[in-house]
Amino acid sequence: MKKNNIFLIYGTVIAAYIIIQLLMSAGAVTSSLRGQLVPICAYIVMAVSLNLTVGVLGELSLGHAGFMSIGAFTGVVACMSLESALPPTLPRFVISLLVGAAFAGVAGFLIGIPVLRLNGDYLAIVTLAFGEIIKNIINCLYVGIDSRGLHLSFLTNSDALNLEEGGTVIINGPMGIAGITKLSTFTFGFALVLVALFIVLNLIRSRAGRAIMALRDNRIAAESIGINVTKYKLMAFVTSSALAGAAGTLFALNYSTITAAKFNFNTSILVLVFVVLGGLGNIWGSIIATTVLVILPELLREFNDYRMLVYAIVLILVMLATNNATFKNTLRELVNKIIPEKLIKRKEGTTDGNS
Amino acid sequence: MKLKRIICIAISLVLVAALAAGCSANEKKGESGAFKIGGTGPLTGVAAIYGTAAMNGAQIAVDEINAMGGIKFELKYEDDEHDAEKAVNAYNTLKDWGMQIFLGSVTSTPAVATSAEAFNDRIFSLTPSASSTDVTKGKDNMFQMCFADPNQGTASAQYIADKNLGTKIAVIYKNDDPYSKGIYNTFAEKAAELNLEIVSTTTFTDDSQTDFNVQLLDAKDKGADLIFLPMYYTPASLIFQQAKAMGYAPKYFGVDGMDGILTLENFDTSLAEGVILLTPFNADSNDERTVNFVNKYKELFDEIPNQFAADGYDCIYALKAALEAAECKPSMTASELCEKLIGAFTTMKFDGLTGDSMTWAANGEVSKSPKGMVIQNGAYVGLD
Structure with missing residues (x-):
């Protein structure tokens, strides 16, 4: 099977969207699942974008939630500031997403310059540190808006913003943002997933993408044939962080409150787990793994207090199973038994020829 | 390849169908003639002690009321891990269960998220202990059983000034916690007004709360x-x-979050000797209902109930009083109940464990008077 078959990827996503929409119109989707659709989309974009850094570029990043956080906060600030100037939701949502993505992309660029000089474990640790730095900066950031425009302060409370009468505080330091109007819908989330897939898949399949993968496979060899290391590394890293920013905006606009503490190290690791479980460099895998792992804790609610323990055990079992050759062979044999071998071979032959 | 794709789609279909299967009972009204009450709180993780206490307190009240005859309740708590995202998931799970009245979230950040959902869905909410003003702001169907944060800060400063507890005051607060910071802000304001001298203000965050x-x-x-x-x-x-290790022994003054320190595992209670705290609930009170509640709690859960448990208990009784006053029936839908309960809550007076003649303003804030308590010989003793 070829990695990143685009028909498979787009097909799964679009089919899932249509099925869910049909079920929703039939009233057959639980509130529990309906409430998770937007976060699932946001996490899918996160996982796909992180896969670009970890799987395609081959650099371990442990601070991906930091970019999500930048996108979340700047996107919401943009959204709330534009509330009176631009009442229709669709353009406001799109502008917020673009603002979130732009800020996260710029942060990715600035952080990328020093970070991408490093390799391997060192790079991982520095990204972790940057993720925490972003969290702590947002923790002491105050932003408010009044008729004169946006006010920004790094002091210890929101009074320092000197807001006019009638002005509102948007980011209130460690308390984050409260009172966000919910704009994200499943359709917006789905559209963002498609855009992210389009960007990432096209990047991978482009000339630049091949250069990025060459860097991953052998940096010295790639450099020796004239590939600009910094340029291509930055390209992957900035794209990845900008998409994470857009995911952050989508995520934040789905909840009435967000705090910087939400986007901590644990969230970065969570997204990394999605990527690793789905397979490094495997975009389809990231999508499936994310969906399953976001829904799983909710399905395990019946276990009450033991739910996170069960979740962890399931995670370990899945990781072991997917990396076990015997298990894989048994699974393959099982599939072969159910479906006649001839059929698979013929079908595989035809699609491989097409793509 | 194509076949595999079809298989994948088929699998996802089956999964989705399985998920949807659980929802056939969706939006059903209480069948057994009981009001379905749901709540979310941190039942696992760092803040678990508050969630569990509120849940246990509420459960005791539900059991008592069900034993009395008349109104019947069915209570279900879901874990939110003190996280807004998980809280919304928990809230949606409760909605699938058929929740008619929402007990809100126990802690503030999740409560801000769930209260917005409950506001959109028109489900009446009464939170036992989410004290941030953002929880109730702009939502007519959201009520609090505890003091709002600003009131705690003001009341603390007032109390310190009235009782002349200290001349030079130091404040240590948690910078990334809305609860802690909200109280600090109003405390500082009120202290300035009362000419209390604050000599030192220092902060910590989640990452630095060990040293x-x-x-x-x-x-x-x-x-x-x-x-x-x-x-x-x-x-x-x-x-x-x-x-104590550095040989420094000032007086300490805490707020309701301090309540429960004596039941902390492996905590040497002699360290908390003389700590003063402002809390609406006093487990040592001689009031008959409190004694009853404390005994029952001790019997069932083997510890002294804290203020969160009492808040949870009061919530259920306040709901009972309001439901009776508004003549509600379990067969009503959540939004019908919501409108009736809003009317009942803004007009009624309620006597509970955490205060007498409590009333609620239309903005959802409760008015009751805090009690000063001091820890003596490993127990809470009323100061007044």
């Missing part, structure tokens, strides 16, 4: 004789310990 030597040294150097600790008791217990 308080810097904060304590600052307070000590500036000669503070009273330290105001608007925080939950886990960091407070470390502050007591580290202050």
Whole structure:
């Protein structure tokens, strides 16, 4: 099977969207699942974008939630500031997403310059540190808006913003943002997933993408044939962080409150787990793994207090199973038994020829 | 390849169908003639002690009321891990279960998220202990059983000034916690108004809540004789310990988050000797209902109930009173109940464990008077 078959990827996503929409119109989707659709989309974009850094570029990043956080906060600030100037939701949502993505992309660029000089474990640790730095900066950031425009302060409370009468505080330091109007819908989330897939898949399949993968496979060899290391590394890293920013905006606009503490190290690791479980460099895998792992804790609610323990055990079992050759062979044999071998071979032959 | 794709789609279909299968009972009204009450709280994780206490308190009240005859309740709590995202998931799960009245979330950040959902869905909410003003702001169907944060800060400053508890005050608060910071802000304002001298203000965050030597040294150097600790008791217990280790013995003044410190596992209660806290609930009160509640709680859960448990208990009784006053029936839908309960809550007076003749303003804030308590010989004793 070829990695990143685009028909498979787009097909799964679009089919899932249509099925869910049909079920929703039939009233057959639980509130529990309906409430998770937007976060699932946001996490899918996160996982796909992180896969670009970890799987395609081959650099371990442990601070991906930091970019999500930048996108979340700047996107919401943009959204709330534009509330009176631009009442229709669709353009406001799109502008917020673009603002979130732009800020996260710029942060990715600035952080990328020093970070991408490093390799391997060192790079991982520095990204972790940057993720925490972003969290702590947002923790002491105050932003408010009044008729004169946006006010920004790094002091210890929101009074320092000197807001006019009638002005509102948007980011209130460690308390984050409260009172966000919910704009994200499943359709917006789905559209963002498609855009992210389009960007990432096209990047991978482009000339630049091949250069990025060459860097991953052998940096010295790639450099020796004239590939600009910094340029291509930055390209992957900035794209990845900008998409994470857009995911952050989508995520934040789905909840009435967000705090910087939400986007901590644990969230970065969570997204990394999605990527690793789905397979490094495997975009389809990231999508499936994310969906399953976001829904799983909710399905395990019946276990009450033991739910996170069960979740962890399931995670370990899945990781072991997917990396076990015997298990894989048994699974393959099982599939072969159910479906006649001839059929698979013929079908595989035809699609491989097409793509 | 194509076949595999079809298989994948088929699998996802089956999965989705399985998910949807659970929802056939969706939006059903209470069948057994009981009101379905749902709540979310941190039942696991760092803040678990608050969630469990509120849940246990509410459960005791539900059992008592069900035994009485008349109105019947069915209570279900879901874990939110003190996280807004998980809280919304938990809330949606409760909605699938058929929740008619929402007990809100126990802690503030999740409560802000779930209250917005409940507002959109028109489900009446009464939170036992989410004290941030953002929880109730702009939502007519959201009520609080506890003091709002600003009131706690003001009341604490007033209390310290009235009782002349300290002349030089130090404050240590948690910078990334809305609860702690909200109380600090109003405390500082009120203290300035009352001419209380705050000599040292230091902060900590979630990442630095194990070492308080810097904060304590600052307070000590500036000669503070009273330290105001608007925080939950886990960091407070470390502050007591580290202050003792450096030979510094100021008076301590806490708020309702301090309540429960005596039941903290492996905590040397002698460290908390003399700590004053402002809380609406006093487990040592001789009031008959409180004694009953405390005994029952001890019997069932083997510990002394804290204020969160009492808040949970009061919530259920307040709901009972309001449901009776508005003549509600379990067969009503959540939005019908919501409108009736809003009317009942803004007009009624309620006597509970955490205060007498409580009333609610239209903005959802409760009005009741805090009780000053001091820890003596390992127990809470009323100050007044």
